[in-house]
Amino acid sequence: MDSSSQIVEPTVTHKKAGFEFRGDGMEYFKIWIVNVLLTILTLGIYSAWATVRNNRYFYSNLYLDNTNFSYLAEPLTILKGRVIAVVVFVAFSMISQYDPAYGIVLTVILLIAIPYFVNQSLAFQRRMSAYNNIQFRFKASYFEAFMVFYVWPLLGVLTLGILYPLAMLKMHQYVVKNSAYGTTSFDFNATYGDYGIIFLILLGVGLVFGSIYMAIVAFIPGAAFITPFIMGLVYFGLYLYFVTQINNLFFHSLSLKDHRFNASVSAVGLGKVVLINLLLILVTLGLYLPAAKVRMAKYFCDCISMKIAGSLDDFTAAEKENVSALGEEFGQVFDFS
Amino acid sequence: MINGLYLDGKSSKRHSASLEVNFSEPVPVTIVVHYDDGQQKKIALTLAEMKVQSRIGSTPREIMFGDGKLFVTESHQAVDDLVAMLGGSKSLGIMHKLESSLSMVLAAIVITLLVLWFTIDVGIPTSAKYIAYNLPSFTSKHFGSSLDLLDKTMFDPSELDESRQQHIQKLVAPYLKQYKNLNAQLKFRSSDSANAFALPDGNIVFTDDIVNMVETDQQLLAILFHEIGHLEHRHIMRRALQGSMVTVLVVFITGDIDNLDLMTGLPTLLLDLNYSKEFELEADYFSLELLHSNNFDLDSFATVMQRLDDYYKEGGQGDVVAETDIVDNGEDTDKHINETIKTVVGFLSSHPATYDRIALVEEFKKNNPR
Numbered sequence: 001m002d003s004s005s006q007i008v009e010p011t012v013t014h015k016k017a018g019f020e021f022r023g024d025g026m027e028y029f030k031i032w033i034v035n036v037l038l039t040i041l042t043l044g045i046y047s048a049w050a051t052v053r054n055n056r057y058f059y060s061n062l063y064l065d066n067t068n069f070s071y072l073a074e075p076l077t078i079l080k081g082r083v084i085a086v087v088v089f090v091a092f093s094m095i096s097q098y099d100p101a102y103g104i105v106l107t108v109i110l111l112i113a114i115p116y117f118v119n120q121s122l123a124f125q126r127r128m129s130a131y132n133n134i135q136f137r138f139k140a141s142y143f144e145a146f147m148v149f150y151v152w153p154l155l156g157v158l159t160l161g162i163l164y165p166l167a168m169l170k171m172h173q174y175v176v177k178n179s180a181y182g183t184t185s186f187d188f189n190a191t192y193g194d195y196g197i198i199f200l201i202l203l204g205v206g207l208v209f210g211s212i213y214m215a216i217v218a219f220i221p222g223a224a225f226i227t228p229f230i231m232g233l234v235y236f237g238l239y240l241y242f243v244t245q246i247n248n249l250f251f252h253s254l255s256l257k258d259h260r261f262n263a264s265v266s267a268v269g270l271g272k273v274v275l276i277n278l279l280l281i282l283v284t285l286g287l288y289l290p291a292a293k294v295r296m297a298k299y300f301c302d303c304i305s306m307k308i309a310g311s312l313d314d315f316t317a318a319e320k321e322n323v324s325a326l327g328e329e330f331g332q333v334f335d336f337s
Numbered sequence: 338m339i340n341g342l343y344l345d346g347k348s349s350k351r352h353s354a355s356l357e358v359n360f361s362e363p364v365p366v367t368i369v370v371h372y373d374d375g376q377q378k379k380i381a382l383t384l385a386e387m388k389v390q391s392r393i394g395s396t397p398r399e400i401m402f403g404d405g406k407l408f409v410t411e412s413h414q415a416v417d418d419l420v421a422m423l424g425g426s427k428s429l430g431i432m433h434k435l436e437s438s439l440s441m442v443l444a445a446i447v448i449t450l451l452v453l454w455f456t457i458d459v460g461i462p463t464s465a466k467y468i469a470y471n472l473p474s475f476t477s478k479h480f481g482s483s484l485d486l487l488d489k490t491m492f493d494p495s496e497l498d499e500s501r502q503q504h505i506q507k508l509v510a511p512y513l514k515q516y517k518n519l520n521a522q523l524k525f526r527s528s529d530s531a532n533a534f535a536l537p538d539g540n541i542v543f544t545d546d547i548v549n550m551v552e553t554d555q556q557l558l559a560i561l562f563h564e565i566g567h568l569e570h571r572h573i574m575r576r577a578l579q580g581s582m583v584t585v586l587v588v589f590i591t592g593d594i595d596n597l598d599l600m601t602g603l604p605t606l607l608l609d610l611n612y613s614k615e616f617e618l619e620a621d622y623f624s625l626e627l628l629h630s631n632n633f634d635l636d637s638f639a640t641v642m643q644r645l646d647d648y649y650k651e652g653g654q655g656d657v658v659a660e661t662d663i664v665d666n667g668e669d670t671d672k673h674i675n676e677t678i679k680t681v682v683g684f685l686s687s688h689p690a691t692y693d694r695i696a697l698v699e700e701f702k703k704n705n706p707r
Binding site for chain 2: 022023024027028029030031033034036037039040041044047050053056057060061067068070086089090093094098099100101131132133134182287312313314315316317
């Protein structure tokens with residue numbers, strides 16, 4: 001390059017800052033087992049405190065540019081939401097088992113309420129997260145949530161998958177563009193094509209392996225017994241490819257003012273982590289679960305970084321507002337967030 | 338003096354700061370903020386104005402004060418000492434102490450496993466039973482629609498002779514009358530398998546196949562008594578309650594309902610099936626008691642169980658149509674099959690194995706001689 005390019009170079013300096021998870025499997029195991037014990041001994045009441053302690057451990061050990069995140073929720077807020085949600089859940093499942101007809105009516109009501117509760121849930125999660133003592137925010141309309149959860153996916157199915165990448169894009173836009181760090185909104189600049197290519201490659205590889213499979217079954221009957229195993233591996237591989245590509249695209253497309261993100265999660269890397277975790281959880285009858293979560297967090301953090309334009313010093317906090325934990329607890333109990 | 342960082346809660350800018358203590362002052366704590374331009378700001382605080390976060394792992398310690406202001410430090414011991422000296426809450430560091438002690442953690446593992454075992458084996462069944470028997474009776478017409486729904490989805494009208502139906506209704510009438518409080522009624526329906534089950538509204542459904550399969554009136558009564566047993570013991574309600582409780586328990590342990598569906602779903606399923614088997618044996622026992630008190634042959638129960646078992650081995654379709662169907666094809670009684678397979682199949686079945694049920698008859702005979 002000639003010297004003219006140096007003239008237009010912006011005055012802000014860019015630096016790459018990695019995410020880093022400083023937790024430790026053994027350390028978290030101790031916190032986790034004490035949480036489980038107290039939760040059971042208190043017939044579940046302590047679960048709200050346990051959740052706060054778990055979340056604090058993961059947020060506080062998550063570092064970006066040498067500063068950690070914070071989790072701010074109060075156990076009592078969580079407890080209130082949890083009590084209401086559990087009462088509704090128990091009533092719901094009892095009535096459903098008692099009389100399926102009432103169950104159907106209740107399910108319809110729940111489906112209508114889901115977009116509202118997901119909005120509330122995301123708002124609570126964001127507001128309870130802080131970085132450099134500035135909280136995150138989330139504010140979305142019921143209409144947008146309804147479109148994202150029902151209409152776009154339905155259109156994806158009705159068009160035999162052609163619009164499905166668009167449904168996914170809309171979902172990510174909903175999550176990102178309604179989020180803010182303090183007063184600064186996040187932005188998202190992926191296109192339908194970005195998502196479409198990932199889906200196309202997935203489809204192509206799936207078709208190739210599918211036809212190989214058919215060929216083996218048709219021409220080498222003796223090898224048929226091994227094919228389910230191979231198909232399982234192919235399926236797992238495709239799943240990893242899809243998850244990692246979507247994840248990387250998500251972070252590439254994400255921005256906060258002039259700050260950008262980068263992610264390089266790989267299918268092989270993630271596959272290794274998933275398999276090691278699964279094996280150790282099975283061998284230890286579940287006791288490895290907390291350490292597995294730490295390993296997963298470390299892996300993802302190692303792969304994600306932020307390209308900071310200048311510094312992260314000039315963000316400002318938004319006005320105070322109160323969001324109840326009910327939405328989040330509903331989301332967790334009914335498993336739809 | 339404790340060194341750390343200060344954040345004012347309005348901007349994301351970090352300032353280096355220090356926390357100093359002077360006990361002779363009425364307001365003992367001072368946070369000194371050192372700005373980049375060399376200026377200083379002092380903020381005086383009492384303990385009551387500070388919210389000191391409890392220690393967790395080795396993560397930075399946060400002290401919140403004022404309206405969203407924050408002091409962060411890595412000097413954990415100094416913060417704990419400060420709170421102790423100022424006469425603050427002694428329970429602040431208790432969780433971290435529990436979590437750092439190896440013996441505590443080992444004790445937690447052992448106690449957790451014991452308590453879990455007790456909760457699953459005794460706690461949940463007992464409390465579900467208590468609740469089920471003390472709930473106001475729901476056996477009203479409001480819940481009558483569950484048979485209507487099954488009629489629309491699973492069943493066709495019975496193809497049994499009118500005279501056969503009348504004969505059976507006459508046979509069972511005196512026994513159903515004894516359980517008027519349960520609103521017990523017998524209904525016939527046609528479906529593709531031999532099945533009998535009780536609905537919570539009191540409707541007991543026999544499919545045509547099961548009626549055609551029994552050889553004697555006493556065998557038919559043995560099945561009917563089993564279903565009345567489900568009603569009498571409120572098994573549907575109890576299973577629903579126990580299912581909800583198990584779900585809640587699993588959520589407590591895993592912390593959240595997250596993506597580990599297999600890790601959380603499998604234990605939930607196994608527990609539900611185990612509870613179901615206990616209910617079946619309870620209903621079996623109820624049936625034997627009724628047969629016994631009416632001076633019927635107890636072997637009619639064993640015979641009908643064996644016939645059902647043979648029926649399913651021959652490939653009869655065993656749809657699980659309701660919570661309390663009397664048989665399903667998940668069970669297997671071949672005594673020659675490998676013990677391990679038997680155990681696994683046993684775990685994955687909602688009903689006890691037939692040889693266990695027949696063994697129950699023998700045991701009952703021994704304990705209740707004529």
